[in-house]
Amino acid sequence: MADLGVMALLLGLALSAYSAVGAVVGEKMRMAELVVSARRALYMTTLTVTIASGALITAFVRNDFSIKYVADHSNTLMDRAFVWVAFYAGNEGSLLYILLTLSIISTLAVWFAPKRLARSMPWTIAILAVIQLFYFGVLTFVASPFELLDSVPVDGRGINPLLTHPGMFSHPPLLMGGLIAITIPFAFVSGALIAGNYGDDWIDVARVSAILAWGVLGTGMLLGAWWAYTILGWGGYWAWDPIENVALMPWLVLTAFIHSIMVQKRRGMFRMWNVALLNIAFVLAQLGMFINRGGPVVSVHSFAASTLGIIFLTFMLASLVFAFALFLWRMPQLKSDRVMESFMSREASFLVNNFLFLAVMAVTLWGVLFPLFSDFARDVSVSVSAPYFDRANGPILLGIVVMMGIGPLLPWRKASARSMKQWFIWPTAVGVLTIVVLVALGMQRPVAIFAFGVVAFVAASISEEWWRGTAARHRTGDNWPMAWWRLVNGNRPRHGGYIVHLSILMLGLGIIGTNFYQQRTDGALELGESLVLDNYRIEYVGNGDSSRPDRIAQWAEMSVYRIDPDDYSTEIEFARSQGSSGFTLEESQPRPNDELISQIQPWHGFYPDFNMASVRSGIRSTIVEDLYVIPRDFLSDGRVSLAVSINPLAWWLWASGPFFILGTMVALWPQAAVERRPTRRKIPDDPEGDI
């Protein structure tokens, strides 16, 4: 198997080199056949990577421990389902996975590229081939997944226990796939620029491929957050860890791009800007690859010390130089067709939103690099972690949400005072009313109350648009759901965008709730004892052992009761006086009218071979709040040590996921099938219309 894999990778190396050289030479020497063969060579690399990947997977399935990578990342105890996870669990395998993704999407992109891009395709092919060549080179010469061991061990080391979770089937592949998929729009646009194809031919293909990469990356991050919340057991879902940040940064830039590309599509403006955004996103993706592979920044995610750092750093710098040299070279040709007419226009609001997205990106980058900078400048180590990013990025993110409510209500070109008043009155009223009601209800934390007001404002502005559009169609005879569906169908990019905006609002609710209103307490319980926090009582009723040869694992059976705090007023008062949020009760103390609402089974495991603990939190989730129980440890005296928290609105974080995916798919769905209203075409001066 190892030989087959090595041979396939070598063949792929040769093919991608041929493809890169062939495309360029063929284009320069006007040899059409050479370009065709370069294109087919690019298709063939997919075959070779697939064979190499198949070889590695087969080796895993057969427990072929003569291959170092297999021995390091699996053992005979491993559930066969996790072969797919083990495939990308380590450095070499994940590189192979990235190359597999890249070659498949390159083939698809080149295959389905529109005819009118024919002139720039040789360059696009060459760029894709060069990037593939880089990965083939790394996999062949530096980090081969097929390296053999001198002596074959009886059993492998086993898979990293943190990865044995269903979320791992999709989170890492989506994240890595999303990062590498940014290559596609970058290759299309760079190819067009090199070929001197300055028109807007590349808009649609760049937009679609960028949204795909963006959607995949976004879904990957969300799944990562979900995995962290349910399994990592630190009670959070987003830690602003360097690896999270390097995935977030290109995502933010892509978000800016998929907004401002619409300005180019509709108004012929922002050409230069859009090219620059794609370049930045691509270079940031390379930065992500670099930091992932033995970069200089500490992270919980990093692959074990890898010598690849310098190679990926070089590649990142090379792509930086290439992208910006190309940009500077072609900049004079990238002028706008039209000019900005007003601050009160959709294009102006998109520009502001773009700068805000870039600001979050830049602040995040600054936070990631600051420890290195401090080390370098004055030889003092500092840490830059979640509290920094929360404080520095929080206000900008809130500003972006505000823009999310304003931008869509502004028309292209210029808004009149009258229409502004007409459209903004209702959302503003809803936002202010929300704040007033929350204050009247006695809510604490002014910042959070304001943020809730902003969320309500944006939600109202989206519903206003949907309400007016749907009502208009309803009057023409459609029933309500049909009218709404026709409205969405009539302009999918726009209304898909609104669905994504709604998902972001849901995410926002979860972030505000968990960040500002979380309640926590710690405690250790004997069997029969209870821990009380707010109006929950958690009783430790039993436990079990699920150890295996490779792990020591126990789970606790816990009953969750809803209590009336009035029943426990003395205990609550005493706990408060001690400065505690919660308190423990002995077996005889619970009041009779506590209501049993749920059973949870928090689980705690320890893997001696990895010196690693792994937990499954016990979660009782409702749309209002999650009761979240982390088993910290099973103590030797029979007690279980718990960290319990109430995470308000956490449910909404995960509910946003399906809406995010749905909205992305609606925005991407080909528009061709939609009937176009002829009236739009008749307008002489405004071919793009204002739909």
Next chain:
Amino acid sequence: MASRVPFASTGSRQLPNSSAAFSVAALLLALLVVISGCIREEDITLEQRAHQLSGELMCPVCDAQTIDGSSAQIAIDMRMKVRELLNEGNTNAEVKDYFVFRYGEDILAAPEGSGFNLLAWIVPVVIVFGGIGIALVTIRNMRRSRVQLQPVTERQQADLSGYLAQVDRDMGVSGEAVASEIKAIQDQADEAKS
């Protein structure tokens, strides 16, 4: 989407700068002041404070984790120490100083203090205001450099009415409203001509 009259290219500004807009803004501001006055003082327990503080201290032996999230023994001990120091009546700053003195500056999850570390906090502010400044200046320059657009001609107006009627139907805006909007544009166009 909002404006039903996308052809108002007469060159005159149409910002909502009426006194009504200002009084609404003033009202909102006053409301916010009143609201912020009504907001209750936060009451959080010592334990909540301890958790918040634990989230601001790094675990010395873990990679990029705070002691709040880590289950390493040293993190557990440090959490207990935080609680103990708070129980003794120390302020958050005193607790942080305690750990900085023992573990060095990088025990703090976010750089604090003065001098060089201020850079960590100033740069984001510069980025945000610089970025928004660049965006606004760009828009202004683009507006200034624009060509003088032609006023709407009669023929265009005729073409326009069909379109507006369609938009009108889609949006459910009343015919009169659109008619008056069109009239406003024509008035402006006339002004520009004269």
